[in-house]
Amino acid sequence: MTETVLEIDRVSKSFGDNKANDAISMTLGKGEIVALLGENGAGKTTLMSILFGHYMPDEGCIRVHGVDLPPGKPRAAIHAGIGMVHQHFSLAPNLTVLENVMTGTEKLWSFRSETGRARAKLKSLAERFGLAVDPDARLGDLSIGEQQRVEILKALYNDARILILDEPTAVLTNLEAETLFATLKEMARQGLSLIFISHKLDEVMATADRVVVLRGGKLVAERRSAETSRDELAELMVGHRVARPVREAHQRGEPVLEAAAVSVRVDGVDRLKEISFRLHAGEVLGIIGVSGNGQTVLARLLSGTLARSSGDILLYGEAIGDLSVADTVAAGIGRVPEDRTHEGAIGEMAVWENAVLERIDEPRFSRHGLVDRKAAVAFADTIIRDFDVRGGGPLTRTRLLSGGNMQKLILGRNLAERPRILIAAQPARGLDEGAVAAVHARILDARKAGTAVLLISEDLDEVIGLADRIQAIVGGRLSPPVSADEVDARALGLMMAGAWKKEAA
Amino acid sequence: MSTVLDIIASAGLWGAVLRIATPLIFGTLGALLCERAGVLNLGIEGIMTFGAMSGWLAVYHGADLWTGLLVAALAGAAFGLLHAALTVTLGLSQHVSGLGVTLFASSLSYYLFRLIVPLAGSPPTIVPFAPVSLPGLAGLPFIGPVLSAQTPPTYLALLLALLLAYVMFRTPLGLAIRMTGENPHAAEAQGVNPMAVRYGAVIVGSALMAMGGAFLTLSAFNSFFPTMVQGRGWICIALVVFASWRPGRALFGALLFAFFDAFQLRLQTAVDGVPYQVFLMTPYILSIVALCVMARRARVPQALMQPYRRGER
Numbered sequence: 001m002t003e004t005v006l007e008i009d010r011v012s013k014s015f016g017d018n019k020a021n022d023a024i025s026m027t028l029g030k031g032e033i034v035a036l037l038g039e040n041g042a043g044k045t046t047l048m049s050i051l052f053g054h055y056m057p058d059e060g061c062i063r064v065h066g067v068d069l070p071p072g073k074p075r076a077a078i079h080a081g082i083g084m085v086h087q088h089f090s091l092a093p094n095l096t097v098l099e100n101v102m103t104g105t106e107k108l109w110s111f112r113s114e115t116g117r118a119r120a121k122l123k124s125l126a127e128r129f130g131l132a133v134d135p136d137a138r139l140g141d142l143s144i145g146e147q148q149r150v151e152i153l154k155a156l157y158n159d160a161r162i163l164i165l166d167e168p169t170a171v172l173t174n175l176e177a178e179t180l181f182a183t184l185k186e187m188a189r190q191g192l193s194l195i196f197i198s199h200k201l202d203e204v205m206a207t208a209d210r211v212v213v214l215r216g217g218k219l220v221a222e223r224r225s226a227e228t229s230r231d232e233l234a235e236l237m238v239g240h241r242v243a244r245p246v247r248e249a250h251q252r253g254e255p256v257l258e259a260a261a262v263s264v265r266v267d268g269v270d271r272l273k274e275i276s277f278r279l280h281a282g283e284v285l286g287i288i289g290v291s292g293n294g295q296t297v298l299a300r301l302l303s304g305t306l307a308r309s310s311g312d313i314l315l316y317g318e319a320i321g322d323l324s325v326a327d328t329v330a331a332g333i334g335r336v337p338e339d340r341t342h343e344g345a346i347g348e349m350a351v352w353e354n355a356v357l358e359r360i361d362e363p364r365f366s367r368h369g370l371v372d373r374k375a376a377v378a379f380a381d382t383i384i385r386d387f388d389v390r391g392g393g394p395l396t397r398t399r400l401l402s403g404g405n406m407q408k409l410i411l412g413r414n415l416a417e418r419p420r421i422l423i424a425a426q427p428a429r430g431l432d433e434g435a436v437a438a439v440h441a442r443i444l445d446a447r448k449a450g451t452a453v454l455l456i457s458e459d460l461d462e463v464i465g466l467a468d469r470i471q472a473i474v475g476g477r478l479s480p481p482v483s484a485d486e487v488d489a490r491a492l493g494l495m496m497a498g499a500w501k502k503e504a505a
Numbered sequence: 506m507s508t509v510l511d512i513i514a515s516a517g518l519w520g521a522v523l524r525i526a527t528p529l530i531f532g533t534l535g536a537l538l539c540e541r542a543g544v545l546n547l548g549i550e551g552i553m554t555f556g557a558m559s560g561w562l563a564v565y566h567g568a569d570l571w572t573g574l575l576v577a578a579l580a581g582a583a584f585g586l587l588h589a590a591l592t593v594t595l596g597l598s599q600h601v602s603g604l605g606v607t608l609f610a611s612s613l614s615y616y617l618f619r620l621i622v623p624l625a626g627s628p629p630t631i632v633p634f635a636p637v638s639l640p641g642l643a644g645l646p647f648i649g650p651v652l653s654a655q656t657p658p659t660y661l662a663l664l665l666a667l668l669l670a671y672v673m674f675r676t677p678l679g680l681a682i683r684m685t686g687e688n689p690h691a692a693e694a695q696g697v698n699p700m701a702v703r704y705g706a707v708i709v710g711s712a713l714m715a716m717g718g719a720f721l722t723l724s725a726f727n728s729f730f731p732t733m734v735q736g737r738g739w740i741c742i743a744l745v746v747f748a749s750w751r752p753g754r755a756l757f758g759a760l761l762f763a764f765f766d767a768f769q770l771r772l773q774t775a776v777d778g779v780p781y782q783v784f785l786m787t788p789y790i791l792s793i794v795a796l797c798v799m800a801r802r803a804r805v806p807q808a809l810m811q812p813y814r815r816g817e818r
Contacts, residue, residue: 075696090694092687094804095680103684104695106677113677154695 002029005193006051006082006162011060013046020046022217023060028162028193033184035208035225036197037237039432040402042214044197048164052084053077064162083155087166089147091154093140098122100139101154118157125156128190130183145176152183163187165196169203170430173291174458181207199237199432201230213237238434244465245441248448252468253281255317256452257302257333257421262311264297271297274311275478277454277471279421284443284453286467286484288460289496291426294476295456296338299425302454303335304328316420329358331421334414338425338456340403344410347399351389352380354398355413379416387412388438404435411442415451422446425456440466460489474498512771516647520654521770524725526763528553530662531717532741533748533755534669535581535710540745541673542706543686543699543808544592547603549714550738551610552584554731556715558614561722561729562621564631574658574719581715584610585708593703596812607738615731628728634658656724658716663756665713670752682706686806689813699813714738740792747796749803758795765791 006028013021020043028034038044049055051062056072063069064080077084091100102118119135126132131149139147148168155163165184169177184194184207198204204211205225213221213236221236235241257279264272272294279285289295300306304323312319315331328335337343345354356365356376365376380394387408391401398406407427414422424443428436443466447453457463463470464484472479472495479500482491512518532549539546546552560577564570584606591602622629634656643649673679682702684692689699717737722729740762748754765788773781 074694078696084694090688090691092684092691092807094687094807095683099680099683100691102677103680103692104677104697108678108681108697110677112675113680 002031004028005030005065007063007066008047008051009061009063011047011050011057011062013050013055013057019217021050021057024214024217024219025060026212026219026222028195030193031188031191032210033188033194033196033208035204035211036195036214037199037201037204037211037233038197038214039199039237039434040404042237043217044214045166046217047214048084048166048195048197051077051164052082078158078160081159081161083152083158083160083163085148085151085155085163085165085168087168087170089151091139091147091150094138096136096138097133097142097150097153098135100150101135101157105157122153122157125153129156129187143176144171145173145179148172148176148180149183161192163192163194165194167197167199167430169198169200175290177203201233201237201433204233205230215239234433237432244437244461245444247284247444247466247468250282250448250468252283253450253452255279256281256315257454258312258314260312260314262301262308262313264301264306265309266297266306270309271476272301272308273476275473275476277478277481279452279454281420281452282447282450283468284447284455284466285481286463286470287454287456287473287478288463288470288492289458289473291458293473295425295458295473297476298473299335299338299423299456302328302333302423303337332417332419334417334419334422334451336407336410336414336422336424336427338429340406340410345398345406347397349398350394351384351392351396351398351401351409352377352394354409355380355383355394358413383409383412383416386416387442404431404438407431407435407439408442411439415442415446418449419446419451422451422453423456424453426458427455428457428459428462436462460492464489464492470495472496472498472500508775509772512768512775515771516650516654518767518771519647519651521767522760522763523651523655523659524763525766526759527659527662527724528717528720528737529741529744529759529762530666530756531720532714532738533744533759534662534665534752535713535717536741537745537748537750537752537755538669538682538710538713539585539707540809541686541750541806542682542703543689543806543811543813544589544703544707545599545603545810546585546588546606546707546710546714547600547742548584548588548606548610548711549603549741550734550736551607551614552581552711552714553718553721553734553738555584555610555614556581556718557722557733558618558718558729559715560719561631562618564723565622565629570634570723573723574716577715577719577723578712581718582708582712584715585711586704588711589704589707592812593700593707596814599810599812611731618729618731628730630727631723633722633727634724658720658724662717662720666752666756673752683806685813686808689808689811693815703813714741717741743792743796746800746803747792749799750806761795762788762792 004027008024008026010023010025011021012023024047036044050057053072053074053076061068069080070076098119101122106113122135131153133146133149139150168180172180188194208225211223211225211233212219215237255278259275259277261274261276262272263270263274277285297306301308304325304327307322341347356379359365365372377394389405389408391405428439443453455466467484469481470484471481479495532553536546536549556577559580560573563576564573588602588606591597592599636654636656638653643653681692681697685699685702692699718734721733744755744758747758769784769787773784
């Protein structure tokens with residue numbers, strides 16, 4: 001048994017009637033990586049916030065190297081060597097990397113910042129853990145993955161020996177996530193201890209030495225990752241068996257949306273290069289690719305917020321010019337945008353307002369130019385019931401819904417009216433196992449009912465599970481389609497790397 | 506054309522530029538300090554007026570000029586405390602609070618002035634700061650006459666611009682202020698108290714604004730009248746954006762505006778046949794043009810105008 005560096009001893013915390021943490025005890029050893037697994041709302045973030053001093057626990061205590069940590073003091077946690085990497089980074093985009101890292105590390109009233117010494121320390125840390133980043137770059141100019149490196153370096157700069165990462169991969173691409181986990185393993189090898197919060201089973205199995213499972217505020221299980229399985233963890237996390245829905249064979253219909261050699265130029269750069277696809281009614285066409293290869297542009301083109309520079313788009317067999325957003329609504333194209341909190345819903349508005357926003361000028365929701373609130377609320381109620389949106393009613397501010405429930409609301413808004421086409425971009429990104437299954441089931445229901453679904457995703461399992469045909473997007477180019485029944489993950493991986501180009505040549 | 510060149514080559518013009526720029530430098534530095542910490546201070550117009558009044562009143566009642574300047578600074582700090590209490594502690598809208606402070610401070614200035622100084626045919630006066638010539642520089646051609654026309658507060662303003670630039674970009678305190686204006690939550694997570702930083706910045710910034718106002722009554726002129734600030738506060742707010750929140754560029758912006766102003770004053774008398782109001786407008790028009798060019802690249806402090814509440818993201 002290795003030396004114990006951190007002990008959480010029967011910590012409880014309630015918010016009103018809701019017991020977010022119920023007498024949770026766990027330990028962390030030197031050089032160990034522990035995953036804290038649980039669905040959204042299981043109490044993972046609360047526990048870590050107590051650990052870092054953001055919240056006061058109602059009961060219980062935390063010991064670092066056997067010494068009690070004063071509760072509710074972030075400063076004390078930093079001094080004890082605990083570093084926190086927040087899911088939403090605690091960084092300033094307008095300042096440089098070095099400035100972000102240095103803030104608060106020197107005596108406030110010194111006459112001069114020791115930038116030279118700080119830069120040297122930052123560089124040596126970056127080298128030691130393979131976290132390369134330019135100290136003088138403006139933070140806002142860095143990619144999300146690099147910004148996360150800065151957040152980690154900031155903790156290391158404060159001499160953290162225990163690192164807590166709150167859903168570190170939620171914002172990363174798959175490639176960035178792989179790099180991150182290699183770094184975390186290197187840190188553990190050098191004697192640092194890590195806890196990372198996650199609800200993704202694959203990364204937990206691949207990275208953690210030990211897994212602690214929370215459910216409904218209670219610690220329900222603890223497993224060595226070598227001695228457990230993905231299925232067991234999924235069941236422990238959700239509390240019952242979960243199975244992702246299965247796609248059934250199904251006859252597809254007429255082509256409804258076609259692109260013929262469409263290019264899109266944004267700010268002088270070709271983001272889509274002569275892409276072609278044909279989407280049929282009653283099928284799911286999967287567009288797979290590592291993010292940043294043109295998916296966002298494709299989704300925006302088909303949602304009517306970007307114009308093409310050449311090529312033709314055919315809707316129901318007729319060539320159309322550029323779509324406007326109003327056209328897409330009129331043509332029955334449902335849209336699930338990639339960024340649900342910024343583009344999908346307006347957080348400050350109520351659920352019912354978000355539910356009817358794009359249909360507000362339809363006669364059933366307006367009377368004499370005024371919103372028919374009763375009808376709109378009733379519509380929202382239907383969506384909430386049919387799509388199992390939890391955590392609030394029609395009058396709740398949308399911001400207060402969890403990611404999964406917000407996504408169900410957006411899906412519901414689009415699917416309630418049986419759209420002919422659905423453009424779904426990364427529909428299950430960042431959701432927990434239960435919510436993923438629900439979202440997938442809805443998409444397959446829509447397919448069965450004859451909706452043509454364009455599924456843009458970077459999750460191989462998702463695309464293989466849902467799509468009838470798959471095209472890969474690489475560097476703004478689209479591969480020819482392959483049937484989902486004829487490819488495996490390996491072949492798709494090659495397609496995502498652009499391997500089809502060689503065959504064509 | 507030659508008249509224009511003559512004007513530009515005259516030491517008188519450049520002396521006037523520095524004189525006109527001084528209150529703008531004080532005000533812009535003050536507003537910049539507040540905004541870097543994340544607080545928009547639209548109280549500036551009223552605070553400058555109150556500074557002009559209180560500084561003058563102190564000297565009128567026998568204090569020396571430097572004490573007058575100090576009185577103005579303290580009065581400005583008091584209004585800064587008020588603005589900070591409203592916007593930082595209570596988290597009220599910074600626009601509304603700032604405009605409220607401006608209306609309150611301006612009205613209070615007129616009221617107190619009327620209360621203490623009885624109405625008279627000609628306004629009472631004081632003996633203002635006299636120009637000083639710096640030893641060694643006075644003898645230089647061109648620069649000598651320009652500098653010799655300046656009063657001590659002008660030198661103070663130039664020094665303060667350098668000092669603020671140094672503090673902002675070379676000290677831990679400056680970094681803490683900038684981080685508070687960009688992301689107060691990150692500042693807090695690193696052990697900086699964002700509330701304290703904002704209070705400090707608004708109080709000190711407001712003191713600087715009031716000193717800018719006091720320059721008008723203690724240096725540029727020798728008496729107080731209620732409308733004398735004449736929108737200079739609003740110019741300062743625009744100059745902060747023009748300067749992209751950098752003290753060095755703020756100094757440059759203030760000098761540029763002052764140049765336009767001094768130049769048009771001289772053109773009014775040199776050019777016939779154009780209504781003088783056209784010239785009066787030019788500095789403002791040119792400022793808008795300059796703002797359009799510069800402000801497009803400006804990096805606004807990300808947390809500007811956002812109240813900070815602990816524990817809320």
